Amino acid sequence: MRQPSLSYVQAWAMAEAHQAVGFQFTVSAEGIDFHLSREVLKHIYLSGVTSWRKRAIRFKNGILTGVYPASPSSWLVVVVAIMSTMYARIDPSMGMIDTIKATLPVSDYLTLQTKTLLSAMLFATGLWLSLIMILRYTLKLLLSYQGWIFEPHGKRSCSTRIWLMLVKMFSGRKPLLYSFQASLPRLPVPSVKDTIKRYLESVRPLLDDEQYNQMEIVANEFKKDLAPKLQKYLVLKSWWATNYVSDWWEEYIYLRGRSPIMVNSNFYVMDLLYITPTHRQTARAGNAVHAMLQYRRKLERGEHTPMQALGTVPMCSYQMERMFNTTRIPGIQTDIIQHLKDRKHLVVYHKGRFFRVWLYYGGRHLWPSELEAQFQRILDDPAEPRPGELKLAALTAGKRVPWAQARLKYFSQGPNKASLETIESAAFFLTLDDEAHGYDPEKLRSLDLYAKSLLHGKCYDRWFDKSFNLIAYENGKLGLNAEHSWADAPIVGHMWEYVLATDCFQLGYTGDGHCNGEVSKDLPPPLKLQWDIPAECQSVIETSYTLATEIAEDVDFHGCLFDEFGKGLIKKCRSSPDAFIQMALQLAHYRDKGEFCLTYEASMTRIFKEGRTETVRSCTGESTAFVRAMEDPLQSKAQRLALFCKAAEKHQHMYRLAMTGSGIDRHLFCLYIVSKYLGIDSPFLKQVLSEPWRLSTSQTPQQQLNLVDIQKFPKYVGAGGGFGPVADDGYGVSYIIVGENLITFHISSKFSSPETDSYRFGQNIRQAMLDIRALFAMKENGL
Incomplete structure (x- = not known):
């Protein structure tokens, strides 16, 4: 193991000495002589003042929220x-x-x-x-x-x-962030009759007559025999629990999953598409971390403005509570979510080493310039990783049971326990990546490689259990990798929009790309975490790494920037942008595979207390009729346009039903959980829950349009984010509608499937968008 340079050792020693002389006493014949450092007492005083001020503000805001x-x-x-x-x-x-x-x-x-x-x-x-x-x-x-x-x-x-x-x-x-929580309505339980009816309607275009008749018989038997009993328990839960879906959804969809969460569950969010404010890695990380600390302070005090539809209708803010200081802890049967408060440190990973960085000094947040200096110290540290340390985080990328067993056996005492607790209690996890990524129009597949790096990296340089990882690349680009169980993507996106806007338009940089501000000379240096990882544990780490590498190498990703037109023109066509894109995805998938499939689109239910998501089944009878008309040369443009409008309106209606608690899948999921608790076997529910989503889609919404004036700064647009494929032979598609003239698609599939090709699907999406746009050409002059 290489020794640190003399300058680093001296800096460490000086900092330790400075802290040591803060309090000294000497025993002599004359008695006990005390020596107190005025500087240390000053920082103790400032820390106490900050702590009490924080308590006072929380108390005040708690009263304001309590009487709202x-x-x-x-x-x-x-x-x-x-x-x-x-x-x-x-x-x-x-x-x-x-x-x-x-x-x-x-x-x-x-x-x-x-x-x-x-x-x-x-x-x-x-x-x-x-x-x-x-x-x-x-x-x-x-x-x-x-x-x-x-x-x-x-x-x-x-x-x-x-x-x-x-x-x-x-x-x-x-109103404050949590002012409306006590006034939000509860998520209603749909009637079994309505859910079964909508389910049969959703699968009709995917089944032939014989298959559909059989499914109809099974569904009606369930509705008549088992459903009334299961429904009674579900209604009882809806009266007692805050939300009849969310706790079971979190536990059974996320926390009880024993397969790797890397790629399969975690998702990523990209940086600004065209702009990199500075190419200095540590400076960009310094500004981003400081902006996150500002966001966390407002979050802890409940001072963020709640999200409101139409500027009036409040949405639930519950998911935001666990954004920071949160880690998914592995277990043998099920994982748990550990959320702590008032943690004042960050863990930074660089080239196989883990460092703890204090985020406060003298009762205040570190300034961006001070964070930059701390991160630069880590880059300059020549220490080599200890045996087993380089790929340690691969444990979080592998299967959950081996990780839980290794955690109990090798990380329950000594330096390993202390270092692991430091990581799991950190505000979040920062990786100072040794690669350069980002969108470059002159480099083929730059967006694809950028997405893959954010999604899985090297499989050992992200702590996938943390609520989110901030990744800072060598060229100054940023990104996030987020764990999914604690919240949905819009929650992370809300914070990320704030960070990017604060970074670019409030904090800024000096002329040579450094963070603004001075650096205190008394900052204690980052502390390298210590590990003592035995050979047996190293073998477990290597096994997890091998499996994670196989998963990562199988991800076929393509990023597609569609800039021929965007939301502005779609609205002129008097169509919903989301419905327009969903119909294009149906057309593209049919051209790609020659068949229709069960399609998942995520919608939110946050107008209800503790609401999360619901599924919109985008493949409908109306959408399949439209797609067939597009592929039928005998159909006129007017006929195709009429079918498109009908399909888009149907999609909008389905989306509205999902938002208002009248969706299909969460109700059926909860009925299934009740049946398992009661030990009842339902062929219908088993069939429903086993159906694969070969096309899984999600829109990344822009939520805080007031942060950046896109008309004035058209290049300051985000690229959205994405996720891995849900089915082995299917596609995952995330898209973000940016401004009036750009839509970014994030497409994932698996190389191991001979039926899929992400680049091919991207080209099919592009052509489908243009073909649908052409349907409106005859009306354009009248628009």
Whole structure:
């Protein structure tokens, strides 16, 4: 093992010495002589002030959230109003104040007038709390209305406009992140009859007559015999639990999975597509980490503005709670999510070494320039990784059971335990990558290689169990790899939009690409984590690495930038951009494989408390009719356009049903879980849950359009993100609609499947988009 350079050892020694002299005492004949460092006492004081300030702000915001949509000052208004009526000899309590006064204990300190005032204040407080509950319940009733979702875009009915006015009226002013949580409605349980009907409708275009008749018989038998019993338990759960889906979804879809989460579950998010603010790796990482700390501080205090549809309808903020200081802990039967608070360090990986970096100094966040200096120290550190350390993170990329067993056996004591706890308790995980990636129009497949690096890297340079990994490349490009169980992609995307905008438009860089600001000379250097990994554990690491490498090498990825047209033109065609793209995907898939398949599109249910996602089954009878018409030379353009409009409208209706809790798949999934608890075997549910999604799609939404003016800064656009293929012989497609004239597709499949080719599918998507656009050419002059 190479020794660190003399300069590094000296710097370390100086920092250690500086801390050591903070407190000294000497025992002599004259007694005990204390020496206290004024500098250390100053930092202790500042840390304490920051801690108490944080507690005070949290307490204040907790009160504001607790009484929302009222305000603490409204209590004083109610008290003064009640007092005023009493002085006017009017009793608004109808005798309740006198009753309270009679129950107060007899005391020399409580005069008759004092009792009267105290009774009035107690009554006013009770009245105030009752008014808050009435306001909340009224707001919850208002938010239970979903008719606005089913109205055509831009054509709000009179009733919806009145409803929006009432929601605004009862929503109060300046809501905090969690202000609406108590007023959000619960996710409703659909009727079995409706779910079975919609399910049969969704599979009809995928089955021949004989197959469909058989499925109809099995479904009707389930609806008649087993479903009523299972439904009763599910309704009971919906009354008792906050959300009847989310906890089972998290546990059984994510945490109980024993296969590797790398590629199969984790997803990635890319940097700005065309812009790299600085090519200095450590500077870019410094700004990004500082922006994340700013975001975390606002998140911990609940100061972010809640997301609101139409600028009025609130969405659930529950998933944001576990963004930082969160790790998925492996278990033998099931994993658990460990979420901690107030962790003040970051773990950085570089060339096989793990370092702990403190994020606070003197009671404040490190400045971007100080973070840059710390990361540069790590790059300059010549120490070699210890035996087994280089590929240690491959344990998080392999199967869950071997990782859980190795964690119990080799990481439960000594330096391994301390180092692992440091990683798992860190705010998040940063990789200073030794490669350069990013989109380069002059390099073929640059976007493909960039995506693969973010998705799996070298299989040992990402800690896949962390809530998210920040990856900083040598050329200054950034990206995220996120674990999926704790939250869905829009939650991570919200934070990432904030980070990129803050990095570019608030923090900025010096003329030579460094972070702005000075660097404190007293910063303790990064601490290299220590490991003692035995040969047996190294063998387990190598086994996980081998499996992870096989998975990674099988990922066939293609990034497709579609810039012929975008949202602007699609809206001129009076079509939903999402429906337009979904119909293009159906057409592209049919041309690619010559058949239709079960298609998954993720939609959100965050208008309900603790809502996550629902499935939109994009392959419908209407979409298949449209696709066949496009491939039939005898069909006229007018006929094809009419079928497209019908299919797009059907898709929009399905999407709205999913958003409002009337989807198919989460209901059937929960009925299946109930059946397993009861030990009941259902051939219908078993068939439904085993059907493969050979086309899995998702749109990455742009949520905070106010952060960057794309009209003014057209190059400052994100590239979205993506995920691995869901089925061995299928495609995973993620897309982001950026501005008015760009749509980015992220396409994944497996090289091992002879039926798929990501590049070929990308070309089919491009042609399908253009062919659908051509249908509107005859109407263009009239637009």
